[in-house]
Amino acid sequence: MKIYNFRFSLAFILLFLLTSGINTYAQTDYIITNNGAKVMGEVKSHNVDKVKFTAAGEKKVQRFNPEDIKEAYKAGHGIFCSMILPGDKSSSFVILPCLGLRSLTG
Numbered sequence: 001m002k003i004y005n006f007r008f009s010l011a012f013i014l015l016f017l018l019t020s021g022i023n024t025y026a027q028t029d030y031i032i033t034n035n036g037a038k039v040m041g042e043v044k045s046h047n048v049d050k051v052k053f054t055a056a057g058e059k060k061v062q063r064f065n066p067e068d069i070k071e072a073y074k075a076g077h078g079i080f081c082s083m084i085l086p087g088d089k090s091s092s093f094v095i096l097p098c099l100g101l102r103s104l105t106g
Contacts, residue, residue, distance in 0.1 A: 029053075032070040043074035048092045051080065066091035 029043040031053055041055040051064045051072045064072070066082040072093070073079050080093040 028075045029073060031064065031072045034068070034070055036070075043072055043077075046072060046074060046077070046080055046093065048094075051093065066093050 028040075030038050030040050031043075031051065032038055039053075039055055041053055041058070044052040044054060044061055046052070049065065051069065052061050053064060053072065054061050067090075069082060071079055071081045077095075079096045081096050082091045083094055084091050085094065
């Protein structure tokens with residue numbers, strides 16, 4: 001009987017640890033505001049002209065244009081930096097290679 005209780009307890013603890021890790025993974029995304037503040041949360045979607053983001057602890061999705069934030073990071077997708085490309089008049093989000101341009105610009 002003690003072995004059964006031990007196995008049940010161990011299975012419950014493992015299940016708890018595995019499910020609590022899901023929320024931690026979602027909190028690895030972030031945005032950098034124009035004043036340099038890092039806001040943790042979840043990037044819901046992104047493209048060249050907008051980022052949809054939910055800050056940690058909030059349920060409301062916020063939409064940011066390239067003029068609103070400096071950069072956004074989505075786990076598994078990379079860093080999206082707001083910049084004006086040559087020949088363009090307005091900013092857009094451009095993906096930065098992890099060790100390329102990012103390491104050269106600091």
